[in-house]
Amino acid sequence: MERRRLLNAGAGLGLAAVAATAPAARATPPPTPRGAGGPASASSPAGGAAAHACTGAPVTTYGTASLTAAIVGVTVLGNHAYVVARGQTPTLVGEIDLTTRKLTRTFRLDRGDGGWAATVSGGQVYVGTYPYPDIHRVDPATGTTTRIATVGPAGGFVWCLTTAPDGTVYAGTSPRGEVWEYKPDTGRLRNLGPAFAGEGYVRAIAADDRYVYAGTLPQGYLIAYDRVTGAKRNLTPEPYGGAAALTAHGGRVYGLFGRSLLDLDPDGGTAKVLTIPAGERIADALAVTADGTVYIVGRPTGTVYRRDGDTFTTVAAPATGDEHRALIPLSGNTMLGAVGSGRLWWLDRSTGAAQVVELIDIGLSGPDPVQSIAFQQGGTVHVGGHYSLTTHRPARGTSNRIRIPGEPKQIRVIGGRVYAAMYPSTELLEIDAGRERVRSLGFIDNGQQRPTDMAYRSDDDLLLISSAPPAGGLKGALTLLERSRGRITVYRDVIPDQSVMSVALDDRPGRRIAYLAGDTWGGGSVPPTRTAASIAAFDLRRGTVLWETAPLAGNASLQHIEVLDGVLYGICKRQSGTWFAMDLDTRAVTATGTLPSYGELSVQFGQVYASVFSGDVYRLGPDLTEAQLVLGGLDDGWYNPPQLAWERSTWYAWGVATRDLARLRLDPLCPSGSPSSTSSQYEAVLKGLLAN
Known part of the structure; x- marks a missing residue:
């Protein structure tokens, strides 16, 4: 995160x-x-x-240090997915045809570095950005973009967006942990206030006819706001861990918090709490199909699970070792998944067969803000980027990009191998860049998340x-x-x-x-x-x-x-x-x-x-x-x-x-x-x- x-x-x-x-x-x-x-x-x-x-x-340059197609926010409108790039300035939004699986258009917002949040209302795409916590509107019909609101101080995030049944758009933010309401028909903007004292992040959000629901970080509370009065209630007397995803469907509210799936009614009653499968650190994406079946995606395995009663059944693992940004049911048995490193996958839920498209291959890519760098004797330079290690040989004019699971906050070259400390998993990797071999040496764990040096x-x-x-x-x-x-x-x-x-x-x-x-x-x-x-x-x-x-x-x-x-x-x-x-x-x-x-x-x-x-x-x-x-x-x-x-x-x-x-x-x-x-x-x- x-x-x-x-x-x-x-x-x-x-x-x-x-x-x-x-x-x-x-x-x-x-x-x-x-x-x-x-x-x-x-x-x-x-x-x-x-x-x-x-x-x-004094300065000699050798081309892009690290190329990325990493994405954050994702939503679907009609037959197109709209994905928000990570680290492209100003914020880049790509439109991808779900049938041809090609990049059809890109949109540039007027500022920002990316947007974790995206939703659809009234045929328009809404994107929430950082480091300015703005809400932007993308109009696919005219190809125009508009910044319609700023919902917090500079340096903040819009972490999540959702659309209520009547088209009202809701946003969750940091650092003040607020919920904001925007009515597209009137242009009215309203701050519903912080979700829970001491919680700086509203990280997940959902809405139905009566309530907007906010999932918080770091402790993980589920708060229901009355959409008319703004009054709020805590549906989780005990926090379950940081929120990752929320959805409201069929009179129920479903949420991923820490290692738990919450299933409760809008008043907080008849709640069930299910533990996600062993081997997963968290579940980071959630969807409910039209028939009420719940699907989640686990991290780090990338496995899609179907909820069957009080158990989880493995469906498929289209993208392993990655973070999922969205899980979206399409028509029939097809499910769309969006992966943080820059991949989309299409899954047939009945057979488990999946197809994957690399966004870097279809043109949604750009220069990556660099994570880490190391020099290897003989003239090789290794650069860490989002989900990648790029090995440059400047004297030859060549470079090679290797996918790795996460962000290499620090790298060192020892004995011809690259050693990387990864965020957010805390995994330690040994990388043989010449042979493109990546070996896990284990995890730091112990309540840690961010390697620093x-x-x-x-x-x-x-x-x-x-x-x-x-x-x-x-x-x-x-x-x-x-x-x-x-x-x-x-x-x-x-x-x-x-x-x-x-x-x-x-x-x-x-x-x-x-x-x-x-x-x-x-x-x-x-x-x-x-x-x-x-x-x-x-x-x-x-x-x-x-x-x-x-x-x-x-x-x-x-x-x-x-x-x-x-x-x-x-x-x-x-x-x-x-x-x-x-x-x-x-x-x-x-x-x-x-x-x-x-x-x-x-x-x-x-x-x-x-x-x-x-x-x-x-x-x-x-x-x-x-x-x-x-x-x-x-x-x-x-x-x-x-x-x-x-x-x-x-x-x-x-x-x-x-x-x-x-x-x-x-x-x-x-x-x-x-x-x-x-x-x-x-x-x-x-x-x-x-x-x-």
């Missing part, structure tokens, strides 16, 4: 402007870099004075993964993967009541210590119990915390840390862009400053770099009291906090310029570009990020 990271599309300086900008005043010369091996060259520290020859373009200790062949809980949780974890043995050990709540946002290794000889960075907001949607984020020192030999300190009072969320020569550098999410340096022996903060935004840190040749949202790279140390711009104007092509994938023996790193794969010259004595400007779209994105 896309809570924290709205898509970071934006306007900024173009690459041509970056290349043409005269270099800024030179930074204070850094210390002589430590040797890195390899041949000396104009970009290698072994090259002496020639190593800092500021020649050539990864480090590798070669002495022990040990991967360390930090993670955050889902919405409604505070307790993050540190996970250790013994790569050669395949053993996973999870230390949950290692920093009490904080997510673990980053992990860095002590770089001094003989120190088998990992440093962890916390976030008091946890997974969001729950009050923090602490006021300042912590750094914790974790003894890898004993599996215990040696000490914990809050380096900066008033900063509730750290984003990333790195260690260089016994000094820990950190950057904060709250307050956004605050950075600091801390001596690990004394735990004293020796330097602080402010960057335009936050991102990730890295170390190369004895220098500490920060790559931040908006498209700028700064040098933070060592021995600096003010950050120095190294490269600006890359625009914003990242979905997660921006990363750098360094070449081993040069001042070059691989990253993203707009949404193109880019090789970046980051020689601190050759600064280039200017700080990126901030668009209104980008401001909305940041507000959404900081709302959770």
